[in-house]
Amino acid sequence: MAARQAQAPDYLKGLNPEQRLAVETTEGPVLVLAGAGTGKTRVLTTRIAHILATGRAFPSQILAVTFTNKAAREMKERVGVLVGEAVEGMPWLGTFHSIGVKLLRRHAELAGLKSGFTILDTDDVVRLIKQIIQAEGLDDKRWAPRTFAMMIDGWKNKGFGPSEIPEGDARSFANGRGRQLYQAYQDRLLTLNACDFGDLLLHPIRIFRQHHDVLAEYHRKFKYILVDEYQDTNTAQYMWLRLLAQRPGGKPISPLEGEMPGRAEGGASRQPHSPPSVASGDISPSRGESGSAINICCVGDDDQSIYGWRGAEVDNILRFDKDFPGATIIRLERNYRSTAHILGAASHLIAHNEGRFGKTLFTEQVAEDDGKVNVHAAWDSEEEARAVGEEIERYQRNGHLLNDMAILVRASFQMREFEDRFVTLGLNYRVIGGPRFYERLEIRDALAFFRVVAQGADDLAFERIVNVPKRGLGEATIRQIHDTARALRIPMLAAAATLAESDELKPKPRAALREVAANFERWQKALDHTPHTELAEMILEESGYTEMWKNDRSAEAPGRLENLKELIRSMEEYESLRSFLEHVALVMDAEQNAELDAVNIMTLHSAKGLEFQTVFLPGWEEGLFPHQRSLDEGGRSGLEEERRLAYVGVTRAKKNLHIWFVSNRRIHGLWQSTIPSRFLDELPEAHVEVQEGGNSYGGYGNSYGGGSFASGRGGRQNPYGASRFDNLGADKSGGGSFSNTYATPGWQRAQANRTEATDRNWGTRSGHAVERIGYGETDSGYGAGRGSIKARTIDGELVAKSVSTEPSPFNVGDRVFHQKFGNGNIAAIDGNKLTIDFDKAGQKKVLDGFVTGV
DNA sequence: GTACTCGATTTTTTT
DNA sequence: AATCGAGTAC
Secondary structure (H helix, E strand, C coil): CHHHHHCCCHHHCCCCHHHHHHHHCCCCCEEEEECCCCCHHHHHHHHHHHHHHCCCCCHHHEEEEECCHHHHHHHHHHHHHHHCCCCCCCCCEEEHHHHHHHHHHHCHHHHCCCCCCEECCHHHHHHHHHHHHHHCCCCCCCCCHHHHHHHHHHHHHCCCCHHHCCHHHHHCCHHHCHHHHHHHHHHHHHHCCEECHHHHHHHHHHHHHHCHHHHHHHHHHCCEEEECCHHHCEHHHHHHHHHHHCCCCCCCCCCCCCCCCCHHHHCCCCCCCCCCCCCCCCCCCCCCCCCCCCCEEEEECHHHCCCHHHCECHHHHHCHHHHCCCCEEEEECECCCCCHHHHHHHHHHHCCCCCCCCCCCECCCCCCCCCCEEEEEEEEHHHHHHHHHHHHHHHHHCCCCHHHEEEEECCCHHHHHHHHHHHHHCCCEEECCCCCHHHCHHHHHHHHHHHHHHCCCCHHHHHHHCCCCCCCCCHHHHHHHHHHHHHHCCCHHHHHHHHHHCCCCCHHHHHHHHHHHHHHHHHHHHCCCCCHHHHHHHHHHHCCHHHHHHHCCCCCHHHHHHHHHHHHHHHCCCCCHHHHHHHHHHCCCCCCCCCCCCEEEEEHHHHCCCCEEEEEECCCECEECCEHHHHHHHHHHHHHHHHHHHHHHHCCEEEEEEEEEEEEEEECCEEEECCECHHHHCCCHHHEEEECCHHHHCCCCCCCCCCCCCCCCCCCCCCCCCCCCCCHHHHHHHCCCCCCCCCCHHHHHHHHHCCCHHHHCHHHHHHCCCCCCCCCCHHHHHCCCCCCCCHHHHHCCCCCCCCCCCCCCCCCCCEEEECCCEEEEEEEEECCEEEEEECCCEEEEEEHHHEEEC
16 A cells, blocks of 8 residues: 555546545545535546556446436546546446446346336326326326326335335325325336336335345445435435445444434534545545445535435435444545636625535635626516627637537526527527437337337337327227226237237227237337347338328428437447337437537536536526525525525636526516526625626617616615625624515515616615515524425515415506506406507516506 | 317426 | 317317
8 A cells, every 4th residue: 555655656646635535545434525626526536546446346346326327427438538448337337227227127026027127207107197096086187197296206215115105295195095096106117017217216225125135245246336426315315325335244224214313403513624624534444344344435515415306315415424434524625617706706605505514615726817706687588698698709709619608597498598599699509408309209209119119018108109190099999908908917018919809899990909919019029130220210110100200291390200310320329229218218318419619508407517617697586596486395495405506506617607687587478577686695795796788788678668787876886785794604693684685575666666767777776775684584484394384485575476366456458568568558457467468569468566557 | 089279387407 | 488188179
């Protein structure tokens, strides 16, 4: 060991001391708290390289888990580069789910499945659940399949099988039949020889628990375990990891028992931090002890935990050292990515969260000519898109690559406006994680054909395409197939074949069914001795599917045919139809070409782990960001997660950051007035510059009634009041310390009633009387409990209401004025929704708070 | 059994 | 706005 350190190998060069410690502490449990941009991936990959290079393990003895396929792919590549071609891919590097599949394929029979099982996506799951709900004689209107699918997913994230779900949960659905339905669902999955996403983790967990010999096999196999984004693990994943990390010599671990104290006492201020921090343990390997050393290394950042809605438990990372006693904890706080301004803004923002480990990122970048974080206002989302487009073109003129810029949105519907704009500008863009290739209708149809061929028991797929193209097999026939299948306890395909030979059907459907059955039989026979791409083409041809689209005269048809070709093409990369189908199930998006220079558009969630020279963050408005739903459902922790999301967004930027908010946004077709996000208030004045903007976009922005965004106010230049947050810490105990000057009813009213276009500027509020509503004290406001409270009240009036039961103050026929559409007459009233015939703009629906009587 | 119209409803984020 | 489902007409 000493010798090894004397002459450090190449791959260790350029690591800072903390990173190097994280790489070289190979033995025992290690937690690496890696702030944004501190070289987390580098540490992980170098660590793997180090383990391999020093001969500690073979590639096949390292289990490395990530959350996204993107991360897995990147890690594979980077390890390859470090280690050289000598090592062919690591078989156990992948996402939780892909590794889960791999385990499950090997031991499928232990879970009651056959190895060729199908993986159902959300869509399939919902359809299946709908069938089950109907089969139970329940009304699928009253009990939405989607809702139940989400409940099941939630249970599975927590590791609960049907018999383990809490009584209360079981009761809450379908008059107490939740458990029964869940069980029925699981039974059905088994007969379909299928799994949902949750099962990919749950089945292995159950197998490990029940078959110690199997678990022991993997204990022997995996010498090192690495986990990326540990803060995103949910309970099931945690259990899965614990089982694998647990060693025979160690004390028995029963996850979930002795549930940890909330982070209230554990998380927040344990471990006062002192950057750069020093590991608590020294490097001496602990593997000598009793054969129970757990060489597990988890990397994560509690400040970037943004998947709580998917069941992620931040607590997993906050209590790591309790789970793994004697763990080495290493903090990476040296940021290599962002300028001091961006970092300052991010740190200040995230400091508003409680229950953190607490890290202080720092950078050594010189800040001389670095710009501050820019905050821009726009009138509505169209103008926002226009202005962002202009800003992008300006950067481009100054020599920036489009590839180095990204627009990160909170919700995917925001993307459209940018796409529209960029299309008209002729600006290249790429949407990452957008509408998925594999979710398109024609692709799903084609896949359904393939699935039935690969796995004859896949009734869901079968049902999807029995009557595609139209063969005159309607509801009645399908029900008959269903019944036969159920009665004989055979898959629908087999039932169809049986039925086609019987005389229970009328001639027409009978002939059709006979053909379908014969087709599939033929294809299934061909499966083993035909190249899969050839087979795929054959299927689409012979089924008449491509024919169907060729005859279709609609505008989309050519595109669909193109997509089908693309599908066949992409199949070439896989060895077999099965492996292709598996890929599709796990990796829903198709690869993008990085060749083209294009602006990146994606959600904040999918931006995690990426970085860009220039980042645009549009849509910072209350209700959208933080999202209303997180507030309603998650209370304060929901708000904190949103704030972490904001933090993730801000820290994606290396050099330039532009944040936008608009005053009006169209939601579900209605124009709604919006107020700036509280997160804007939480950015430190010192690192932010507010762009008045109007002049630079002259020619635009004026069309709705003149006036640009020049503040025109006497008084302060900077709309930010002086140091509103300087006393943050000091005031905390006093309660009500935060004041959000945008977020007041008074301001809202003022804004809603405003008719003078020049008053649009957000700066105007400084002139109005301001009612202050503290939201620092929300704890007391809605009681720190969970569940039952109506979190809606959490921030008082903070959030723009979209629905109101108040009768509208207007009457049909009233003459009204709207800031965007001008004058018009009310044509209809529905609650607070008005349908108005505008003189110029035609008929529109708007909320009543949005117009004024004339 | 199929095609079309009307009305209702809305998922924010993803493996 | 756009999609989905139900209901209606062919």
